[in-house]
Amino acid sequence: MPEGTEDYIKRMSDALRSGARMLSETCPVCSSPLFSLSGELWCLKCNRRVVRVREETEATAATAPYILSSLNNTLTAKIEELNILLQREVDPEKIHKLTQTLDSLLRVLRESRRLEAESRKQEQ
Numbered sequence: 677m678p679e680g681t682e683d684y685i686k687r688m689s690d691a692l693r694s695g696a697r698m699l700s701e702t703c704p705v706c707s708s709p710l711f712s713l714s715g716e717l718w719c720l721k722c723n724r725r726v727v728r729v730r731e732e733t734e735a736t737a738a739t740a741p742y743i744l745s746s747l748n749n750t751l752t753a754k755i756e757e758l759n760i761l762l763q764r765e766v767d768p769e770k771i772h773k774l775t776q777t778l779d780s781l782l783r784v785l786r787e788s789r790r791l792e793a794e795s796r797k798q799e800q
């Protein structure tokens with residue numbers, strides 16, 4: 677797992693919780709899915725605002741399903757790791773922390789899968 681992935685997932689989860697929407701458009705810098713936060717586009721990986729450029733948006737739209745699919749794999753791998761930790765854990769506080777993290781991951785995974793399906797549909 678690359679460094680910063682957990683922070684990134686946490687930011688995504690927090691954003692979704694506060695009503696942000698994950699978009700099938702991607703960041704021109706890091707190719708992560710962008711989020712719509714109170715009318716602004718944000719890359720939560722770079723943790724900065726992104727200004728929409730029409731041509732670029734159209735060019736990156738085609739790569740969105742692959743990026744989302746890669747994100748889904750990352751999230752699934754992380755969920756598997758946490759599941760193993762959870763099976764072994766007996767400390768109630770740690771169990772609480774693990775289940776909270778799982779909740780965040782599942783939230784982001786659900787949104788990312790929805791978008792992947794959506795952007796694949798648009799491709800056809």
Ligand SMILES: [Zn+2]
Pocket residue numbers: 703704705706707708719720721722723
């Ligand atoms: Zn970015």
